[in-house]
Amino acid sequence: MNNSVKRAHNFNAGPAALPLAVLKKAQAELLDFNDTGMSIMEHSHRGNAYEIVHNRAIELLKELLSIPEGYEVLFLQGGASLQFSMVPMNFLPANKKAGYVMTGVWSEKAYAEAEKLGEVFVAATAKEGNYCQIPALKEINYDADTAYLHVTSNNTIYGTEWHAFPNTEAVPLIADMSSDILSCPIDVSKFALIYAGAQKNIGPSGVTVVIIRRDFLEQAKKNGPTMLQYATFAKNNSLYNTPPTFGIYMMKLVLEWMKAEGGLLGIYKRNQEKAALIYDTIDASNGFYKGHAQLSARSLMNVTFRLADENLEKKFLEQAKQAGFVGLNGHRLVGGCRASIYNAVPYDSCQALRDYMLAFQKENS
Ligand SMILES: Cc1ncc(COP(=O)(O)O)c(C=O)c1O
Numbered sequence: 001m002n003n004s005v006k007r008a009h010n011f012n013a014g015p016a017a018l019p020l021a022v023l024k025k026a027q028a029e030l031l032d033f034n035d036t037g038m039s040i041m042e043h044s045h046r047g048n049a050y051e052i053v054h055n056r057a058i059e060l061l062k063e064l065l066s067i068p069e070g071y072e073v074l075f076l077q078g079g080a081s082l083q084f085s086m087v088p089m090n091f092l093p094a095n096k097k098a099g100y101v102m103t104g105v106w107s108e109k110a111y112a113e114a115e116k117l118g119e120v121f122v123a124a125t126a127k128e129g130n131y132c133q134i135p136a137l138k139e140i141n142y143d144a145d146t147a148y149l150h151v152t153s154n155n156t157i158y159g160t161e162w163h164a165f166p167n168t169e170a171v172p173l174i175a176d177m178s179s180d181i182l183s184c185p186i187d188v189s190k191f192a193l194i195y196a197g198a199q200k201n202i203g204p205s206g207v208t209v210v211i212i213r214r215d216f217l218e219q220a221k222k223n224g225p226t227m228l229q230y231a232t233f234a235k236n237n238s239l240y241n242t243p244p245t246f247g248i249y250m251m252k253l254v255l256e257w258m259k260a261e262g263g264l265l266g267i268y269k270r271n272q273e274k275a276a277l278i279y280d281t282i283d284a285s286n287g288f289y290k291g292h293a294q295l296s297a298r299s300l301m302n303v304t305f306r307l308a309d310e311n312l313e314k315k316f317l318e319q320a321k322q323a324g325f326v327g328l329n330g331h332r333l334v335g336g337c338r339a340s341i342y343n344a345v346p347y348d349s350c351q352a353l354r355d356y357m358l359a360f361q362k363e364n365s
Helices: 020-029 048-064 079-091 105-115 230-235 245-260 263-283 310-322 347-364
Strands: 071-076 097-102 119-125 149-152 173-176 193-197 208-213 302-306 337-340
Touching: 020 245, 048 071, 048 245, 071 079, 071 230, 079 105, 079 173, 079 193, 079 208, 097 105, 105 119, 105 149, 105 173, 208 230, 245 263, 263 302, 263 347, 310 337, 310 347
Parallel strands: 097 119, 097 149, 149 173, 173 193
Antiparallel strands: 071 208, 193 208, 302 337
16 A cells, blocks of 8 residues: 555645544455445445444443443434424423524524524523633523523634533533544533534545434433434434435544554644644744634634734745645635644644744745
């Protein structure tokens, strides 16, 4: 195999970088999976070859995230965006209200979908200051009768992340972890439901991972369309209909890669080192680079920053592109620059970005 394959410094926000070792393994197995003379894409989802992959992916997720007994791991489609509707469809009864903590555009979208299906309220918001922070836990308002409290653990667009979660006691806590799942250890037992689109940290787009507590699942409304009930997936090991088999296969390879890289703790340590390379450069730049997120809310996954003015940002981004960096443009709502440094983005790419930022500052200050 050619080891000197050309690889971009990929800082895309999602779909995002995948580990080179995973891509190579998938390439090697693409035509003939496990000596079956067929690609995994050509196997029946009811056949033994695929079922082993499917079950191993579930097992690895349980192991890597230390998911306690009493939880189901489900594979759905429709992206995290469909979860914005499925959560209230299943868990927002007519006599209750659901609380949403607003920490960015994705929280707003989740809220907007839930509002179509039942009663919702803003439990706390960080909108002031263009979502540069996470509300203090003590500022989150809800009562014991709240149907559930919804949070977005990492705000992909603004580059902020929750570093502690509320103890909601009897109120079910639900988290959209699309852009930071498996980036650091979490206490799954705090959550009634976690969902995440796979395309940032877990694999290619097309799979949505749901982790749901069984006793919470039992409270779900039973009258929704079959494919929009979590129970359908739970009862059938996510094989009620044809799952996105290739995406789940890729996810399994990514999870195996994570395990070989030291599991969640190994990945977390490297993520901290990668993020430090870029945040330290911002902090030592005497204001040449300005981080969007407040220090206490900085994301380990999406580093957002601005330069003095839009012309300088344009020059920074153009030259970065020429130098082989991909995906550094900030989201249009925040502007500036964003480096998404998910699990599979190599340390070397972050080092290269740090070096480029230092050189650019030197030439332009
Ligand atoms: C935090 C968060 N939630 C939800 C979404 C939407 O995900 P999907 O495109 O899988 O529907 C994204 C996509 O970037 C996201 O970052």
